Structure formats: C-alpha cells, structure tokens
Amino acid sequence: MSSISCRDLCKYYQQGDAVIKGLDHVDLEIEQGAFICLSGPSGSGKTTLLNAIGGLDSLDSGEISIDGQRVDQLGKAALADLRLYHIGFVFQAYNLIPVLSARENVEFVMQVQGVGAAERKSRSSEILREVGLEGMENRRPAQLSGGQQQRVAVARAIVSQPKLVLADEPTANLDSASMKKLMAHFRELNRVHKVTFLIATHDQRVMEWAERRISMVDGRVVSDELQQAC
Amino acid sequence: MAMPLKAMSVLAWRNLWRNYRRTLIMLLAITLGAWAMIFMTALLRGMVDDMVKQGIAALPGHVQVHAAAYRDDPSVTHSLPAPGQALLRVLNGPQVTAWSSRVKVPAMISSEYDNRGVFLLGVDPAEELSLGFKAADIVEGRFLEGSDDTGVVVGRKMLQRLETRLGNRVVLMSQDPDNAIADGGFRIVGVFKAELESREEGYVYAGRDAVQKMLGIGSEISEIAVLGHDYKTPEKLAASIRAVLPPDVDVKTWRELDPYLATMMRVMNGFVLVWMVVIFLALSFGLVNTLMMAVFERVREIGLMRALGMRPSAILYQILVESLMLLALGLLAGNLLALGTVMPLRDGIDISAVSQGLEMMGASSVLYPVLLWPDLLLANAVVITLGMITSLLPAWRAARYRPVEALTRT
Numbered sequence: 001m002s003s004i005s006c007r008d009l010c011k012y013y014q015q016g017d018a019v020i021k022g023l024d025h026v027d028l029e030i031e032q033g034a035f036i037c038l039s040g041p042s043g044s045g046k047t048t049l050l051n052a053i054g055g056l057d058s059l060d061s062g063e064i065s066i067d068g069q070r071v072d073q074l075g076k077a078a079l080a081d082l083r084l085y086h087i088g089f090v091f092q093a094y095n096l097i098p099v100l101s102a103r104e105n106v107e108f109v110m111q112v113q114g115v116g117a118a119e120r121k122s123r124s125s126e127i128l129r130e131v132g133l134e135g136m137e138n139r140r141p142a143q144l145s146g147g148q149q150q151r152v153a154v155a156r157a158i159v160s161q162p163k164l165v166l167a168d169e170p171t172a173n174l175d176s177a178s179m180k181k182l183m184a185h186f187r188e189l190n191r192v193h194k195v196t197f198l199i200a201t202h203d204q205r206v207m208e209w210a211e212r213r214i215s216m217v218d219g220r221v222v223s224d225e226l227q228q229a230c
Numbered sequence: 231m232a233m234p235l236k237a238m239s240v241l242a243w244r245n246l247w248r249n250y251r252r253t254l255i256m257l258l259a260i261t262l263g264a265w266a267m268i269f270m271t272a273l274l275r276g277m278v279d280d281m282v283k284q285g286i287a288a289l290p291g292h293v294q295v296h297a298a299a300y301r302d303d304p305s306v307t308h309s310l311p312a313p314g315q316a317l318l319r320v321l322n323g324p325q326v327t328a329w330s331s332r333v334k335v336p337a338m339i340s341s342e343y344d345n346r347g348v349f350l351l352g353v354d355p356a357e358e359l360s361l362g363f364k365a366a367d368i369v370e371g372r373f374l375e376g377s378d379d380t381g382v383v384v385g386r387k388m389l390q391r392l393e394t395r396l397g398n399r400v401v402l403m404s405q406d407p408d409n410a411i412a413d414g415g416f417r418i419v420g421v422f423k424a425e426l427e428s429r430e431e432g433y434v435y436a437g438r439d440a441v442q443k444m445l446g447i448g449s450e451i452s453e454i455a456v457l458g459h460d461y462k463t464p465e466k467l468a469a470s471i472r473a474v475l476p477p478d479v480d481v482k483t484w485r486e487l488d489p490y491l492a493t494m495m496r497v498m499n500g501f502v503l504v505w506m507v508v509i510f511l512a513l514s515f516g517l518v519n520t521l522m523m524a525v526f527e528r529v530r531e532i533g534l535m536r537a538l539g540m541r542p543s544a545i546l547y548q549i550l551v552e553s554l555m556l557l558a559l560g561l562l563a564g565n566l567l568a569l570g571t572v573m574p575l576r577d578g579i580d581i582s583a584v585s586q587g588l589e590m591m592g593a594s595s596v597l598y599p600v601l602l603w604p605d606l607l608l609a610n611a612v613v614i615t616l617g618m619i620t621s622l623l624p625a626w627r628a629a630r631y632r633p634v635e636a637l638t639r640t
Contacts, residue, residue: 054537084538113539156538
C-alpha cells in the first residue's frame, strides 16, 4: 500500500472578496516506502496537501489515489476506515484527548480497530518507551510538557503500524535530542516496514533526514528533489 | 469501526465530569424531575384509589342487583324477591367475598325538633359487616344485633341535625306498595361515623325484617350488593350473576353505577403519562443545552477522533452514551429519593385542612400514596426514551462536523 498519486489537485478558500489558493494544480507521485519532507513558508499549502491526501478535506478538483483507490471519491465511512487502518496522523497541535492518559491516547486508535487489551497494552508500552515516555503512561495531557505531548501524538500515529504517516510539524517543541530520536525512529519504520512518510516541516534539521524534498509556494510545487538522507 | 462499549463508556464518564458543575446541575434537575414524576403519581394514585374504594364502599359492593326500574325510582314498588337457589349458589360461590340483601328506600326521619330526608337501609347486620361496614365506625351505642332488631343506627352528623341523642326515639316514614304512608317509631341504638359526612346524613340503618314489616313487602328486597375479590375486574362477577337471573333484572358493576369513578380511573392512567411527559419537557431544555455545550466545547476533539478514524456514527453513539449515563445517574437518584419519601408516608398524609373540598370529590382526609411498579417503570421509560430522543440533535450535530474544520476550531 501507499503509493500515492495526486493529479491536478485544486483547493481554493474564500476570504472575503479574495480567493486563497490552498492547492493550485498540484501533481505528485509518491512511491511506496518514500520518506518525503514538504517544505515551504506558512500558507504554501503543505497542510492542505496532507489533509487532502488523508481524506480530511475535500478538493475542488483533481484526483488522489492511494494504491489505485480514489480517495476523493470515498464516502465518509470509507474515509474513516482508510484513516483508521492505513494512515497515521501527527498534527501541528498535539491534539490529544484531554480526559485520557498518555497510554489511553496511544491505545485509542487500536481500541477503535478492535485490538485486544493485552496486545494494546504491550504495544503502547513499547512505543511509549521508544519515544522516551516510560513511567509517564498514566499522566493526562495536562500533566505533560508540550514536547511530551507531541511524543504521545507521534506514538499514537505509529503504534498501529500504518502504511502511511502524514505528519504536520511533528518536531515542533522538541529539543534536538528528542528530534533526532524521533526522526531516527521514523527512518527505522520507513526502512524496515516500508512505511511511507510525508512530513510537512519548516525545520531544516528534519529536512536533512528526507530522501526527497518537495517545496511548495502559494499552493504550487516549485521544486521536487531527491537528496542524500541522514 | 466503532469503539467497544466499555471504552466508549469510560470516555463518556470522564467527559461528563469535565465540567462537573454543569453536570451536577443537570443531575439535580433530572433527579428532581424523576422524583416529582414518581412521587406525585403515587399521591394521585393514592387519591384516586381512595376515591374508588370510598365510592365502592358507599355503593356498596362491586356489583349490585336491582329490579329493572329501581334506579330511576328507588321505591318499594320496584322490589326484588329474596335470592333464589340459583342465585344463592353464585353468591355463595368462589367469586364472591361477601354479599348483602337490603331494603333501601327513601324515607323521612323525624325527631321532636327536626326531620330530614334519608335513605332507609333495612339490613342484616352480619351481612353488612362482611360487606365492609366497620364495627369501629360505631362511636356511640351499638350496631344492629340482627335483621329483626327494632332499633336504628344513625350517623353522627344526622344526630346533630335532629338535635337528639342516643336512646331517644325517632319516627321513620316512607311509602308502601299501595303508595300509602308507612311509618314506625324506632329507638336510636347506635351512632356511626363515616369518612364522608354526607353518608352520616344520608343513611339510616335498621333491621331488614323490621323495615320489611313496616313497608308491608314481605320478604322482598330492594337490592343485592355483592363484593368480589378485585374491584378492577367486576365484569366477570356481573356476568355470572346475570346468567342466573331473568333478563329484566338489572345487574350493574360499580363502573356502571358510578360512571364518575370509572372515568376517574380511566383518566388517571392517561393523566399519569401526560404529567410525566410535561415534567420531562421542562427538563429537556436543560438537557439539550447541557449536551450542546458539551459538544461545542469539544469540537476539536471530535474532529480529532474523526481524523483518527472514528466514523460519524461512532461519534453519535459516543454522545448518546454520555447522555444515557447522565439520565441513568439522575434517574437512580430520583428513584431513590422518591422511594425514600413515599415509604415513610405509607401510613398516610393527614390533609384534613382541605377535607371538605376532598369530600366533594369523594376522597377521604387521609391520603395514602400508592407506588405501583408500572408507574415507576413508566417514569423511568419516559425519561430514558425522551431523553435519548432529545439527545439526538446534539449528537447528530457532533457527527456532522467536518474533521479539518473541527480540528482548526479555536
């Protein structure tokens, strides 16, 4: 799974009399197992592109296919299932459920998937240890720092082993050591399990980890380059 | 895919207490609403039950037998013969708890000071006691000692009206079958009290034989009053009696004899439901507001759950589970409060301050709440059912949020 094809994507927003181009005739092909960074200034369309690929937002025109299946034509329930089983999200704001503990937030997706309690606990413990949150499993988001919350969000995104991870500024609020650890984990998932990563970021340090770098400005892809990754 | 119910319940329970003040206020409203439904229904049931029992006791009996025209003209000309063998077999059978054959005619009672119109009841005291007349109701003197007793027993209020006393003589005057005056002197041997003062003024008891002799009607009687086992189902008893009597004999159940009472009972069930729905409608505005606020405050979170793969239907169920918990908690407290207030009052509530008004309705001055399981279940069912219906709107709105818009809501 997770070869992604984007053809002539257009998404416009109305702001008063002005029309803002979220996506302006974007064409992209993303192969399975790719590790890609999306870069560009604020408002360039990075988040819009991630949302469109993840089925969170509709398009005004264009086609998106994931493994040959047209995402733009799926109904709400089918899109929900796509996100549940095949896509992991890391949002710009941590977006944790405040009444659930760190462990429960991580297990949330697995619970919706119907994974058994023992397996959920085992995987959540392991992933929280990997992101450096061992011993904090029972804390609620309000009891965690910004960086810790972000790590919980990342753990939640990857614990169910999705084939595609869409990450929007995943390293915001992380210190360098944590950032490196996180990116190393992403790369391992990418190399070993062929998980496709599409990461929107301003962080130059993160971009150095990517094999492919796509730059966007004003809703358009202005460059698309392969590079030597860390 | 939907979350397992257990996980949904945990999430719903924690979400309920995010704003504990709002939740507590809503719980209090549901508790008081449930309490009002159950408690007031118990009071109303008790009042109607009392009215029905008072009414049946006043008739008396669940079924009465008369000559065809008696109810239009209750005079001696419309009398029945004493019960025959076939009727006696039914009256002494398993369907009947007690029965009494009575002479019941309009009469005038006179003392040296005053006279009043009454119904003269010629009875067998043993039959009358088995039919429901209570010996404890005799406040002075004694009840009749046999159907040949030549004394009379009058009501306490009647004694006052006639300005006479126990032991004095009174004259009873009525009409015989030839429309001639039939009268006789009787000594007051007893004074009775009743729940309703109108009974004390309206009825005079005398021995059946003595009255039959005074009226010159031999062994004829005016009515047979029959008591079955359950006042709610007198029809079967009436049918059994009708089957052994000629078609021109009038056999009526208490529902037919007192249509007002029967209507009260019928109306009561409908009234209970309307009462409960009205209370709930008042509650529902608060419930909808609480849930709408709870959803509004969690728009981003709902967007997140949609983004993570929860279907819109699962979001809807999540909100409904939360609502169900709120309703269930409130109902539990409301039921306990209702039981806790009804049980101590089972010995009755004295409302004699308004007894005259109640007497007009046929109710006594002591109100006994009656808590029926169907009423308890109905109250809970109304709250749960209407509560879940009311919760559909906020739940539906939550499920319709578009993930990307919800996630970016501040």
